[in-house]
Amino acid sequence: MQPRDQWTSNLGFVLAAAGSAVGLGNLWKFPYITYANDGGAFVLVYLLCILLVGMPIMMAEIMVGRKTQKSPVGAMKEAVGDAWGLVGGFGVLSGFLLLGFYTNVAGWTILYVVECLDWSTGGFDSAQAGGDAFVGMIQNGGLQVGLSALFMGATVWVVSNGVSGGIERAARILLPVLFGILLVLFFNSLRMDGAGEAWGFIFRPNFSELGRDGVLEALGHSFFTLSLGMGAMVTYGSYMARRDSVVKAAGWVVILDTVIAMLATIIMFSVIFSQPGLRESVGRSTAGMLFITLPELFYTIVPMGKVLAPLFYTLVGFAALTSTVSLLEVVVSYFIDERGVSRKKASLICGGSTFGLSILTGLSFGAVGGLSSFEIFHEEAGLFATLDHFVANWALPLGGFFLTVGVGWFMPKAVTRAELEDSGTPGFVYPVWLFFIRFVSPVAVGAIILAVILGEADFN
């Protein structure tokens, strides 16, 4: 066996893990659920969830990976106990399912980059951009499959090049580019007419507008956006050298993810609020905000929109790519570590089978009737909505719940303390973390799961 690959430095880990965390969750999902939940109070609760639940679980996942230097199944077995390997296995399965629908939305970004280049050079045609065009695109089965194939191909290519040579290298290039594009867009957004209203919407809390479902949705999204609950951070942590600090790394990933989500949301609302009357029309398809509402605005009201639009969708595509890479890596690393398969072969086989799933998902936006209309979960019609609902509402919270219980209650304190404390860590960190991982996180996550079981919450 070859020695296990590692990140070249702590920065390498931070960039790769931030690349995993920053994705469609930040750029597509967070803005629309913020919109759907009326801003302010929702954003505040989300930030609290990130700090109080996300951060401790992030530390726990990275710790388990770094300690064992194994992917989730082996890592949970070694760190917590044999039966806990099941939690790892469940994570691998969730990763496969999540990738099977995430790839579809990721694929749309390719089309939008191409379209925007066309509009920027040849002139904008609003008939090709509105809601009808979007529906036409997602119902075109051949197009869906082609776009997923392209995106999955790129993902497999990165993963098959390995941890330092593929994943880290991609993140080192893509993340700074992404951040740069985002800053350009951000400074641009400050000059727009809607900027003031946007900042007020996002940062002025009004608790009368936030119901219990909104609180739970904020908690669920904090898992999704930080890539927690299925072992992605265990896997990335397992490529970390023992000398690198878990606390510092987790802190950076959480900060980068949160800052980028906030920037993206400010940009999007500044654009949307600049157009009088648009606020009402967005309400009808909040999920389509990124692909229906925004394109037209880039070409009608955004200063320099012709240049910024293709850049923006490139950014979304890059963010999605570093996330699909992390999802595929969880599955691939299982086959490498536990089944002795070579990385190239594992990447091709796992990428190929996930692509198989994403073909079915791609046909579930209307192209194939049966796939698009069946309902397992109430009002979640079709394969895409079903998978999204199952992963976000069940799989990630359940995985996160068992992880906090396992790490908090079944790993010896001496071990977790030794993993988290090093010369650079202030003394209060460990006891605070222990309190959160034992009490706060399991209770909060347990509350989501209960709410879902009781049918109270639906956070899509």
Ligand code: TRP
């Ligand atoms: N965090 C990513 C996003 O916000 C999605 C993602 C990638 C993810 N890897 C994950 C979510 C692992 C949960 C678990 O788009």
